[in-house]
Each structure stands twice: as C-alpha cells, then as structure tokens.
Amino acid sequence: xxxxxxxxxxxxxxxxxxxxxxxxxxxxxxxxxxxxxxxxxxxxxxxxxxxxxxxxxxxxxxxxxxxxxxxxxxxxxxxxxxxxxxxxxxxxxxxxxxxxxxxxxxxxxxxxxxxxxxxxxxxxxxxxxxxxxxxxxxxxxxxxxxxxxxxxxxxxxxxxxxxxxxxxxxxxxxxxx
Numbered sequence: 001x002x003x004x005x006x007x008x009x010x011x012x013x014x015x016x017x018x019x020x021x022x023x024x025x026x027x028x029x030x031x032x033x034x035x036x037x038x039x040x041x042x043x044x045x046x047x048x049x050x051x052x053x054x055x056x057x058x059x060x061x062x063x064x065x066x067x068x069x070x071x072x073x074x075x076x077x078x079x080x081x082x083x084x085x086x087x088x089x090x091x092x093x094x095x096x097x098x099x100x101x102x103x104x105x106x107x108x109x110x111x112x113x114x115x116x117x118x119x120x121x122x123x124x125x126x127x128x129x130x131x132x133x134x135x136x137x138x139x140x141x142x143x144x145x146x147x148x149x150x151x152x153x154x155x156x157x158x159x160x161x162x163x164x165x166x167x168x169x170x171x172x173x174x175x176x177x
Contacts, residue, residue: 062081066081068082
C-alpha cells in the first residue's frame with residue numbers, strides 16, 4: 001500500500017515525533033505500518049530515502065512498527081529513522097514543487113509564444129484580405145469600364161455600319177467619265 005503525504009502532514013508527523021525523545025517510552029503499535037514511498041524519481045532528483053532492497057540483502061522490515069527496511073545491522077532508532085525519512089521526503093516534495101513551478105513557467109512562456117504567432121498569422125491574414133479586396137475593387141472598376149465601352153460600341157456600331165455602307169456605296173455609284 002502506497003501512502004502519499006502532503007508537506008503539511010509530513011511536518012505534523014515530524015512535530016509529533018520530535019515531541020518524544022528517542023530514549024523515551026515512545027513505541028509504535030504492533031501492526032505493520034504501510035511503506036511510505038515518494039513518486040517516481042526524476043533524473044536530477046535526490047535518491048529515494050527508502051530504497052527497495054532485495055530479499056535476503058537486509059535484515060527485513062522493522063518489527064517495532066515503523067515499517068522501514070532495516071540495513072544489515074538490525075538495531076536502529078525508529079524515531080530518528082522516521083525523522084530522516086520525513087526530512088528527505090520534505091526535501092523531495094520541495095524539489096518536486098520547484099519542478100512543477102518551473103514547468104508551469106515554461107508552459108506559460110510557450111503558450112505566450114504560440115499566442116503571439118497565432119496573432120501574427122491572424123494579422124497577416126487580415127492584411128492579405130484587405131489587399132485582396134482592394135485589388136478586387138480595382139479589377140471590378142476596370143471590368144465595369146470595359147463593359148461600358150463594349151455597350152457604347154454596340155449602340156454606336158449599327159449607325160457606324162450604315163454610315164460606312166452609304167459612304168462606300170456613294171463611291172461605287174460614281175462612274176468614271
């Protein structure tokens with residue numbers, strides 16, 4: 001069973017442990033306490049204060065109730081051992097909180113950079129749209145003037161055709177004498 005303690009709970013545990021002296025009658029209940037482990041370590045984090053040991057390499061779990069794995073020598077002070085574990089876990093908690101703050105800062109900077117890029121792209125798109133609209137208006141004005149010229153030519157062309165025909169027919173009716 002894995003127990004995750006908050007920094008406040010760790011401080012409260014340390015305070016409760018420090019209230020009793022190591023030589024005093026402070027004892028833990030006879031039931032086995034759960035093993036307290038930190039989350040998966042990061043590459044630059046401190047080593048786990050409670051490393052897992054392979055069976056047969058150590059003396060095993062403390063039978064006095066602290067639940068810590070014992071090194072080769074079976075004697076240890078549970079209060080001091082738990083204090084050192086608490087200190088290590090508090091340090092680990094602080095380093096993880098620092099990592100979270102730094103990651104949050106990196107994410108915020110990245111988000112700001114991406115938002116700036118999106119804003120730049122939107123501005124470029126708006127400028128391109130304005131240019132497109134201006135060119136479209138210019139082309140529509142040109143197309144309108146060409147259409148007016150074609151309409152004028154249509155209206156004028158039948159009368160021009162008749163005038164030319166009459167003029168050329170007059171030349172052909174004149175006979176050389």
